[in-house]
Amino acid sequence: MIEVFFRFEFLQNAFFTGIMIGFLAPLLGVFLVVKRMSLIADALSHVTLTGIAFSLLMSKYVTAFVLVNPLYMGIAFSVGGALLIEQLRHVYTYYKELAIPIILSGGIGLGVVFISLADGFNTDLFNYLFGSVIAVTRVDLWTILGITVIVTTFIIIFYKELFFLSFDEEQAAVAGLPRRWLHLMFIVMVALVIAASMRIVGILLVSALMSLPVAAAMQWAKSFKQMFIFAILIGEGAVVFGLISAYHLDLAPGGTIVMLAVGILILSISVRKLRDGTVVSLRSIRRPA
Amino acid sequence: MEFLEALTFIERGVVAGVLIGIIAPLIGSFLVVRRVSVISESLSHVTLTGISAAVLLSQTLMWVEGLNPLYFGALFALVGSLLIEKLRQEYHHFQELAIPIILSAGIGLSAVFISMAESGYNEWFSYLFGSIVSVTLSDLYFILITSGVVLTIVILMYKELLAVSFDQEFAKVTGISVRSINFLFSVLVALVIALSMQVVGILLVGALITLPVAAAIRIGASFRSIIIYSIIFGELAVLLGVYFSYHLNIATGGTIVMTAITILFVVSLGKRLWQWTTAA
Numbered sequence: 314m315i316e317v318f319f320r321f322e323f324l325q326n327a328f329f330t331g332i333m334i335g336f337l338a339p340l341l342g343v344f345l346v347v348k349r350m351s352l353i354a355d356a357l358s359h360v361t362l363t364g365i366a367f368s369l370l371m372s373k374y375v376t377a378f379v380l381v382n383p384l385y386m387g388i389a390f391s392v393g394g395a396l397l398i399e400q401l402r403h404v405y406t407y408y409k410e411l412a413i414p415i416i417l418s419g420g421i422g423l424g425v426v427f428i429s430l431a432d433g434f435n436t437d438l439f440n441y442l443f444g445s446v447i448a449v450t451r452v453d454l455w456t457i458l459g460i461t462v463i464v465t466t467f468i469i470i471f472y473k474e475l476f477f478l479s480f481d482e483e484q485a486a487v488a489g490l491p492r493r494w495l496h497l498m499f500i501v502m503v504a505l506v507i508a509a510s511m512r513i514v515g516i517l518l519v520s521a522l523m524s525l526p527v528a529a530a531m532q533w534a535k536s537f538k539q540m541f542i543f544a545i546l547i548g549e550g551a552v553v554f555g556l557i558s559a560y561h562l563d564l565a566p567g568g569t570i571v572m573l574a575v576g577i578l579i580l581s582i583s584v585r586k587l588r589d590g591t592v593v594s595l596r597s598i599r600r601p602a
Numbered sequence: 603m604e605f606l607e608a609l610t611f612i613e614r615g616v617v618a619g620v621l622i623g624i625i626a627p628l629i630g631s632f633l634v635v636r637r638v639s640v641i642s643e644s645l646s647h648v649t650l651t652g653i654s655a656a657v658l659l660s661q662t663l664m665w666v667e668g669l670n671p672l673y674f675g676a677l678f679a680l681v682g683s684l685l686i687e688k689l690r691q692e693y694h695h696f697q698e699l700a701i702p703i704i705l706s707a708g709i710g711l712s713a714v715f716i717s718m719a720e721s722g723y724n725e726w727f728s729y730l731f732g733s734i735v736s737v738t739l740s741d742l743y744f745i746l747i748t749s750g751v752v753l754t755i756v757i758l759m760y761k762e763l764l765a766v767s768f769d770q771e772f773a774k775v776t777g778i779s780v781r782s783i784n785f786l787f788s789v790l791v792a793l794v795i796a797l798s799m800q801v802v803g804i805l806l807v808g809a810l811i812t813l814p815v816a817a818a819i820r821i822g823a824s825f826r827s828i829i830i831y832s833i834i835f836g837e838l839a840v841l842l843g844v845y846f847s848y849h850l851n852i853a854t855g856g857t858i859v860m861t862a863i864t865i866l867f868v869v870s871l872g873k874r875l876w877q878w879t880t881a882a
Contacts, residue, residue: 351702352640359805404870411816414639415866418809422859425731425806429852434727442730443713517647517805518713521706528699565717571710578703582692 317560326449327513327556327566333461334510334522335552339530339544340468341506342523344499346531347479353500354520356398356413357391358507360420362516364390365441366427373431384456384508391504394420396497444515444567446560457509464502475499476537513556515567522548525574532581547577606742612848614742615734615801619840619858621749622798622810627818627836628756629794630811631829632787634819636767641686643808644705645679646795650804651708652678653729654715661719672744676796682708683788732803732855734844745797752790763787764825801840803855813862814839817869835865 319325345351368386372379394416401412428438440448468475474495477485486492503523510519530543555570562569609617633639656674682704689700716726728736737745756763765773766783774780798807814835815828822828843858850857 346696346699349696349698351699355643355702355705405816405819408634408637408816408819410637411634411639411812411819414643414808414812415816415863417643418806418813418859419863421805422809422856422863425803425853425856426860428731429856434724434731434853436723439723439726443716515713517709518706520702521710524699524702525706528693528696528703531693531696563717565713568710568713568715568717571706572714575703575707575710 322451323447323449324560326451326454327446328553330449330454330457330509330513331552331556332549333457334506334513335549336545337461337464337506338510338519338522339526339548340541341464341499341503342527342548343530343537343540343544344475344479345503345523346527347537351520351524351527352413353395353398354503354507354523356417356420357394357500357504358511358516358519359417359424360394361387361391361504361507361511361519362441363394363420363424363427364388365511365516366424366431366433369433369437370427370431382452382456384453384511387511388504388508390420391507392501395500395504399497399500440515441511442515442517443565444511444513444518444570446513446556446566449512453512457512460505460509464505467498467502471495471498513552513566514570515565518567518571521571521574522552525571525578526551529574529578529581532578532585547574551577606746607739609742611735611737614737614739615854616841616844618737618742618745619734619801619844620837621745622801623837623840624833625749625752625794626798626807626810627814627832628829629752629790630815630836631818631825631832632763632767633791633811634815635825639812639815640701640808641683642791642795642811644686644701644708645682645792646799646804646807647705647712648682648708649675649679649792649795649799649807650729651682651712651715652676653799653804654712654719657725658715658719670740670744672741672796672800675799676748676792678708679792679795680789683792684785687784687788727853728803729799730803730805731853732799732801732806732858734801734847734854737800741800745800748793748797752793755786755790759783759786768825801854802858803853806855806859809859809862810836810839813859813866817862817866820869820873835862835869839865 317324345354364387365383367390368381368383398412398416401415402409405411428434474490478490478492478495482492507519510522514522526544526547527540529547530540533543534540551570551574555573556566559566559569633642652675653671656669656671660669686700686704689703693699762778762783765776765778766780770780795807798810802810814832817835818828818831822831839858839862843861844854846852847854847857
């Protein structure tokens with residue numbers, strides 16, 4: 314089953330990328346969920362599509378752009394989108410949650426216009442949307458490795474600050490943490506991870522990899538640290554098995570990975586419910602005596 | 603109904619667009635006020651699951667072939683909206699997690715279905731990004747009937763919907779069955795998404811539901827005026843969008859959303875300018 318992944322270079326690329334994003338996405342996802350911003354990943358991934366579409370369009374007219382990896386443009390756009398969301402949250406003081414759908418739909422709308430102009434409705438676009446096992450090149454692999462190193466270092470160095478900020482923003486600000494700066498850096502990290510994950514899971518499914526393993530881990534974890542460990546384990550499991558089965562069953566890898574994650578989530582919820590249920594019923598039996 | 607059959611494909615698209623331009627911002631106003639505007643995003647992704655399931659089934663089972671995938675889409679959207687409510691109770695402390703979960707599950711499942719169904723990419727792109735020329739006569743009937751139903755329900759139940767949207771506690775005290783109104787509202791949202799999808803595309807339905815309302819909220823003084831403004835903006839976005847889409851040969855969903863964004867931008871700028879001049 315798995316040997317084939319070491320025989321061909323493109324499958325190796327996909328496999329190693331998968332392992333990296335299976336680690337990165339849930340890692341940031343934990344902070345996103347706890348900060349109650351899990352939807353921001355959705356908005357940013359759609360904006361990444363805009364960047365990629367823009368890059369495709371430019372490479373049609375400007376020859377120099379052909380050499381630029383669309384990934385970089387995607388990263389640039391999603392960082393820009395993150396800044397815009399922050400800006401919009403100040404404009405709509407009473408309806409802060411409107412900022413995300415505005416950016417999400419604006420991003421995808423603009424992306425569609427770019428794609429139309431570039432005549433880009435083809436297999437390539439489909440791979441960007443839903444992911445592909447064969448799309449990862451060696452250059453992508455190195456870029457993603459770079460992103461992994463940057464993001465992991467960031468999280469390790471600022472773990473305490475991020476932790477503090479996630480649970481009690483007011484207190485953290487009072488304690489003198491540079492809230493705005495940290496938040497901005499964190500969003501940039503999210504943008505980087507989205508761009509890295511996009512090749513394999515596809516733009517429409519990146520956010521799933523950030524929220525589903527965390528949602529499942531929440532059912533088991535008893536502490537914040539445990540949540541990280543479980544989320545990453547679940548993420549890795551979903552990515553690795555998803556990739557292998559997608560290759561063998563000839564399905565879109567993004568879809569299989571996400572469906573595996575959904576399966577784990579459903580299992581976690583029902584197991585926990587069952588366990589809680591038995592505990593409750595045992596208690597109710599004992600109580601009269 | 604005979605005049606409908608006489609319409610050309612582009613006229614069919616415009617009629618569908620005009621109807622959607624009324625219905626989507628109308629429901630959108632309620633969604634924004636309830637602070638659940640993102641729900642439309644996740645339900646539209648679930649609609650895609652329904653459609654891809656219908657396409658896949660029609661390839662494998664004979665009797666599904668004649669069925670319009672739209673019905674399947676509407677059905678899935680409805681189930682999705684009920685699931686979201688369920689999950690919101692499950693994740694008490696992280697209610698907003700319900701939406702990404704349903705969204706991801708919906709799109710993940712559709713990705714699997716799409717890769718299993720051996721259809722051309724172009725068919726999917728028209729579902730994803732909308733195409734005004736793809737509105738068939740049976741789609742038009744569906745759109746016409748559902749918009750009639752949605753409009754009637756909103757007019758008849760306006761007071762109840764309003765009460766529940768603004769203050770659930772208060773509504774409960776006055777004897778309104780909040781549960782059934784919420785269920786009714788989920789049905790309405792699912793219907794609106796399924797019917798808008800054909801013209802603007804699944805990925806952009808959410809935009810048509812929220813953007814006109816986001817612009818209207820900047821200038822509307824009451825809920826009623828927000829609804830009226832948002833419908834005006836919605837119509838404007840749809841009609842200009844269709845016009846540009848046809849002449850510039852760009853996917854309809856894209857131009858409609860870009861027009862809506864431009865309206866939002868102009869309205870925000872206009873408001874700021876007005877505030878600035880009156881202040882000075």
